[in-house]
Amino acid sequence: MLIRRENKSDYESIYDVVKTAFESADHADGNEQDLVNALRNGDSYISELSLVVEIDGIIVGHVMFTKAWVGDIPVLALAPLSVIPEYQRKGIGTALVKEGHRIAADLGFAYSVVLGSENYYPKFGYVPADTVGIQAPFDVPKKNFMAYKLREDAPEACGVMRYAGEFGIT
Secondary structure: OEEEOOOOOHHHHHHHHHHHHHHOOOOOOHHHHHHHHHOOOOOOOOOOHHEEEEEEEEEEEEEEEEEEEEOOEEEEEEEEEEOOOOOOOOOOHHHHHHHHHHHHHHHHOEEEEEEEEEEEEHHHHOHHHHHHHOOOOOOOHHHEEEEEEEEOOOOOOOEEEEHHHHHOOO
């Protein structure tokens, strides 16, 4: 398994991976692959934090972390995380998230925030975001809007998270 930054020649494969991964997802709106393309072309895109997993030369997983804000603190939105179904439950998503966290901390980010499964993300240390002072900008169960402190010296967060415009959250 090779984890690396995405590059332009990967875009079509990533589109297919994201689309395929979310076709069978419990909670999906069907445009996750288009969101990836939109985020990639926006101001919140961080090339170092759009990662792929390659196995035998084939991209089987992808994760994207993009810049968001809580007050004046830059944070990250983890979305989406995609692994094609036949490679799920083999540690690929875990590897992508952990490598993303490592890079994000090195880049100086304080928190990663995710809207996701309360059964999956806590294994990485994600906790309900309101426990670290981050509020959702929409109505969602607190157990599904989670944050992970990337650095011990992270400043205290306090406020509503502002996602990149491409998410369509106002």
